[in-house]
Amino acid sequence: xxxxxxxxxxxxxxxxxxxxxxxxxxxxxxxxxxxxxxxxxxxxxxxxxxxxxxxxxxxxxxxxxxxxxxxxxxxxxxxxxxxxxxxxxxxxxxxxxxxxxxxxxxxxxxxxxxxxxxxxxxxxxxxxxxxxxxxxxxxxxxxxxxxxxxxxxxxxxxxxxxxxxxxxxxxxxxxxxxxxxxxxxxxxxxxxxxxxxxxxxxxxxxxxxxxxxxxxxxxxxxxxxxxxxxxxxxxxxxxxxxxxxxxxxxxxxxxxxxxxxxxxxxxxxxxxxxxxxxxxxxxxxxxxxxxxxxxxxxxxxxxxxxxxxxxxxxxxxxxxxxxxxxxxxxxxxxxxxxxxxxxxxxxxxxxxxxxxx
Amino acid sequence: xxxxxxxxxxxxxxxxxxxxxxxxxxxxxxxxxxxxxxxxxxxxxxxxxxxxxxxxxxxxxxxxxxxxxxxxxxxxxxxxxxxxxxxxxxxxxxxxxxxxxxxxxxxxxxxxxxxxxxxxxxxxxxxxxxxxxxxxxxxxxxxxxxxxxxxxxxxxxxxxxxxxxxxxxxxxxxxxxxxxxxxxxxxxxxxxxxxxxxxxxxxxxxxxxxxxxxxxxxxxxxxxxxxxxxxxxxxxxxxxxxxxxxxxxxxxxxxxxxxxxxxxxxxxxxxxxxxxxxxxxxxxxxxxxxxxxxxxxxxxxxxxxxxxxxxxxxxxxxxxxxxxxxxxxxxxxxxxxxxxxxxxxxxxxxxxxxxxx
Numbered sequence: 001x002x003x004x005x006x007x008x009x010x011x012x013x014x015x016x017x018x019x020x021x022x023x024x025x026x027x028x029x030x031x032x033x034x035x036x037x038x039x040x041x042x043x044x045x046x047x048x049x050x051x052x053x054x055x056x057x058x059x060x061x062x063x064x065x066x067x068x069x070x071x072x073x074x075x076x077x078x079x080x081x082x083x084x085x086x087x088x089x090x091x092x093x094x095x096x097x098x099x100x101x102x103x104x105x106x107x108x109x110x111x112x113x114x115x116x117x118x119x120x121x122x123x124x125x126x127x128x129x130x131x132x133x134x135x136x137x138x139x140x141x142x143x144x145x146x147x148x149x150x151x152x153x154x155x156x157x158x159x160x161x162x163x164x165x166x167x168x169x170x171x172x173x174x175x176x177x178x179x180x181x182x183x184x185x186x187x188x189x190x191x192x193x194x195x196x197x198x199x200x201x202x203x204x205x206x207x208x209x210x211x212x213x214x215x216x217x218x219x220x221x222x223x224x225x226x227x228x229x230x231x232x233x234x235x236x237x238x239x240x241x242x243x244x245x246x247x248x249x250x251x252x253x254x255x256x257x258x259x260x261x262x263x264x265x266x267x268x269x270x271x272x273x274x275x276x277x278x279x280x281x282x283x284x285x286x287x288x289x290x291x292x293x294x295x296x297x298x299x300x301x302x303x304x305x306x307x308x309x310x311x312x313x314x315x316x317x318x319x320x321x322x323x324x325x326x327x328x329x330x331x332x333x334x335x336x337x338x339x340x341x342x343x344x345x346x347x348x349x350x351x352x353x354x355x356x357x
Numbered sequence: 358x359x360x361x362x363x364x365x366x367x368x369x370x371x372x373x374x375x376x377x378x379x380x381x382x383x384x385x386x387x388x389x390x391x392x393x394x395x396x397x398x399x400x401x402x403x404x405x406x407x408x409x410x411x412x413x414x415x416x417x418x419x420x421x422x423x424x425x426x427x428x429x430x431x432x433x434x435x436x437x438x439x440x441x442x443x444x445x446x447x448x449x450x451x452x453x454x455x456x457x458x459x460x461x462x463x464x465x466x467x468x469x470x471x472x473x474x475x476x477x478x479x480x481x482x483x484x485x486x487x488x489x490x491x492x493x494x495x496x497x498x499x500x501x502x503x504x505x506x507x508x509x510x511x512x513x514x515x516x517x518x519x520x521x522x523x524x525x526x527x528x529x530x531x532x533x534x535x536x537x538x539x540x541x542x543x544x545x546x547x548x549x550x551x552x553x554x555x556x557x558x559x560x561x562x563x564x565x566x567x568x569x570x571x572x573x574x575x576x577x578x579x580x581x582x583x584x585x586x587x588x589x590x591x592x593x594x595x596x597x598x599x600x601x602x603x604x605x606x607x608x609x610x611x612x613x614x615x616x617x618x619x620x621x622x623x624x625x626x627x628x629x630x631x632x633x634x635x636x637x638x639x640x641x642x643x644x645x646x647x648x649x650x651x652x653x654x655x656x657x658x659x660x661x662x663x664x665x666x667x668x669x670x671x672x673x674x675x676x677x678x679x680x681x682x683x684x685x686x687x688x689x690x691x692x693x694x695x696x697x698x699x700x701x702x703x704x705x706x707x708x709x710x711x712x713x714x
Contacts, residue, residue, distance in 0.1 A: 177586075285429040
């Protein structure tokens, strides 16, 4: 277990060392760590090495300034200046929140950004303003549309955070696929088979091989096969892609640039960098804030008190598992994989920033 | 095959006969028929009998006036006056479109409504205004959240329509479950088993019985079982429910009133009627209209030209299958089930409106 404050300060110092503005470094560290705290290590400090490799290869700008390219009272297109997603994305969400304050809702589509960690963080920014937050992003193409063998979509997540009164907020944050790539890697490393409905081979046949992505295979959309509604997952992933990239002018579908330096820059591009989409909805643009939040309490209690299937302890509300982990990890420290600790140690040496003094 | 114009005129005359305003009757007939035309008969004239039964039992107001209960520049809460959903919902979408014209986007949550036919119709209203349309509705509880045996959510659909330039628009319209109730009924009538991953029995065990809903069973959320991501489908259905009913002050989850007269009015209520949610996004609130639509053409062509799996003729774009049917049915007439024709004949007699003169 590693103390939150120690890892956080280390990450921040590394970002400052590579030229980030101090407040960007601070926010970037906070967002990266938010993933680890919430039990989603695939989007946490495990990513630091990849982020730094991209910077070392001049593929990310550590001192990026965002620019509002176009706006209306409720919308904006924001250019992320090819910065770290975790540093430019919170600024885009702040603009959405400001617009919601003025006209009820705010919607920002961002181009020229990069991998931005966990989507849920940005949606949660809306909560303290008594707003609903919505976040989407496109990502490297790994997912085949229904009936296709080509990888045209990312795991394109959607995150929605909704405030309540006495109950903790509703926080949904999920990929539009049955499984994330990281979990397939874990299965492969443990020598396990993937259940059918997660991936297909390069010919589009159902596959149990969790390593099939390295052999031309693809992740299936949420739903799994067509009979079970994979076309609905394909629709969802497409909507995320279009809102994040066609509205913003970023790269869509198969043109999304890789988020790791060991994959080459794509030779063809249809826009600027990776795209995200952010929304903020003032709840009192619909109902008096207290009325809405009391009703959300009732909604949450209705679902939490539902009868569980025998063998299950309870019915969960979206956000419950992550919040439970956050409470524990904040107190007891964050469990890091040995491989990640070793990476952080190498970074510590390379950038001359002490780790775990 | 039955000519579109004949069925349409018949439905309109019936609505006028029961006291609907003429323009409501016209719009209602158009929307009901839009489902049949697009090959979704479960939401078409098959519903007319249920609609009339509700009216006969004083459970729906045929002459409903909508009322804007609250608004901001980009949002409104609209009371549907307990009217037919197919008559009051298009007015709510028009308000969203008007707001988008003014401030870039418009978002309307509607309470006190009823079953509104196909969600896609309302999203498509945005297209001719160079806007993206978004529609959601909650519905009678038939779906159990992950880990639960209780039916707390409807099949809660999401419809998103996005304009293109030379290509036909992208139109996604899907339930947040692997299957709609109507398709289970068809399997049952044909003596077929349901594949695993569609429904569970009253104890929450996986079931092959397409008739299990009549025995206390439930439809599963999109994803099927928890391993394949049913919690993501549960999140989606919940978001639709909260946007449609908590933002508007309608009934949520298990409190949504039945859309058929043979089920009793629920004794407990947490809001007004059924809820819907509508959004309109002016594409030029983000990109110049032509730039956006050209890029959508490129998006659509990229996906349409993807390599199909052997045995599949092509990769589909959301909206393709429905548009193909619409083209044929408009020309050749709509195929109606014999049972539906018989229902229409009974209605013809009861309300003294000639059918198929």
